[in-house]
Amino acid sequence: MAPAADREGYWGPTTSTLDWCEENYSVTWYIAEFWNTVSNLIMIIPPMFGAIQSVRDGLEKRYIASYLALTVVGMGSWCFHMTLKYEMQLLDELPMIYSCCIFVYCMFECFKIKNSVNYHLLFTLVLFSLIVTTVYLKVKEPIFHQVMYGMLVFTLVLRSIYIVTWVYPWLRGLGYTSLGIFLLGFLFWNIDNIFCESLRNFRKKVPPIIGITTQFHAWWHILTGLGSYLHILFRKH
Numbered sequence: 001m002a003p004a005a006d007r008e009g010y011w012g013p014t015t016s017t018l019d020w021c022e023e024n025y026s027v028t029w030y031i032a033e034f035w036n037t038v039s040n041l042i043m044i045i046p047p048m049f050g051a052i053q054s055v056r057d058g059l060e061k062r063y064i065a066s067y068l069a070l071t072v073v074g075m076g077s078w079c080f081h082m083t084l085k086y087e088m089q090l091l092d093e094l095p096m097i098y099s100c101c102i103f104v105y106c107m108f109e110c111f112k113i114k115n116s117v118n119y120h121l122l123f124t125l126v127l128f129s130l131i132v133t134t135v136y137l138k139v140k141e142p143i144f145h146q147v148m149y150g151m152l153v154f155t156l157v158l159r160s161i162y163i164v165t166w167v168y169p170w171l172r173g174l175g176y177t178s179l180g181i182f183l184l185g186f187l188f189w190n191i192d193n194i195f196c197e198s199l200r201n202f203r204k205k206v207p208p209i210i211g212i213t214t215q216f217h218a219w220w221h222i223l224t225g226l227g228s229y230l231h232i233l234f235r236k237h
Contacts, residue, residue: 007023007024007025007026008024008025009024009025009028009029009030009031009032010025010029010030010031011032011082011083011084011085014032014084014085015084015085015086015087016080016084016085016086016088016089017086017089017140017141017142018089018142019084020033020036020081020192020217021192021193021196021199021200021215021216021217022034022035022036022081022215022217022218023200023203024084030082031081031082032081032082032083032084033081033082033084033217035212035215035218036081036215036217036218036221037078037081037082038218039215039218039219039221039222040074040075040077040078040081040221040225041074042074042221042222042225042226042229043070043071043073043074043077043221043224043225043228044071044074044075044078046225046229047067047068047070047071047074047229047232048067048071050067050229050232051064051067051068051071054067062102062105062106062109063106063232063235065102066099066102066103066106066232066235067232069095069098069099069102069103070099070225070228070229070232072095072098072099073092073095073096073099074221074225075091076088076091076092076093076094076095077092077221079091079092080092080093090137093136093142093145093149094133094136096145096149097129097132097133097145097148097149097152098129100149100152100153100156101125101126101128101129101152102125103152103156103228103231103232103235104125104152104155104156104159105118105121105122105125106235107156107159107160107163107235108121108159109121110163110235111167132145132148136148153182156231157179160175160178160179160231160234161175163175164176171234174230174233174234175234177230178227178228178230178231178233178234179227179231180227181223181224181226181227181230182223182224182227182228182231184223185219185220185221185222185223185224185227186220186224188216188217188219188220188223189216189217189220191216192215192216192217192220199214199216202214
């Protein structure tokens with residue numbers, strides 16, 4: 001996380017419960033965390049085209065919903081990192097839960113009859129989303145959100161491994177590639193959190209073009225966005 005002292009800009013004082021390691025308003029007065037903001041484009045533009053192509057190909061609505069959910073996460077994350085406002089933080093974090101629930105539904109329904117609906121699973125995931133939302137709005141504890149999100153991702157990982165091991169082994173390359181890219185992003189997310197002060201000091205000593213490469217939360221966006229997109233392709237096969 002970022003040190004407490006950071007400059008203010010267009011959006012005023014930070015009200016979010018999280019402030020990441022990128023120096024605030026260091027690139028432009030209008031965007032709090034510039035690189036953490038623009039890196040969300042990979043979660044906005046490609047999934048939009050994916051949703052459009054899915055409509056043209058006549059694919060099931062669950063695939064379209066997956067692409068659109070990823071786009072919504074990217075837009076929410078853009079707003080959060082641009083403003084560092086609590087309301088925008090919720091617009092980022094809650095869609096992460098909802099999109100993962102959509103992913104879980106699709107992963108467990110990949111063998112279903114076309115256009116059928118698993119109402120039991122759907123009800124369970126909707127209930128889970130409502131409970132997480134209610135609790136998180138009350139406790140406002142980021143660790144709670146991270147644990148809930150981690151549980152959903154862990155479920156997706158286990159299901160993916162099962163599919164590529166026992167059902168569709170020819171998808172092993174795509175499945176493990178998406179997983180590997182996502183986990184690399186998670187590694188960068190942790191580096192950004194744990195070594196924030198060291199990273200900031202390093203960026204003060206090197207040319208800006210080199211400092212940009214150490215914006216590891218931005219790399220988290222890029223890699224998890226790419227990994228999630230590949231995971232949607234994985235589910236479509």
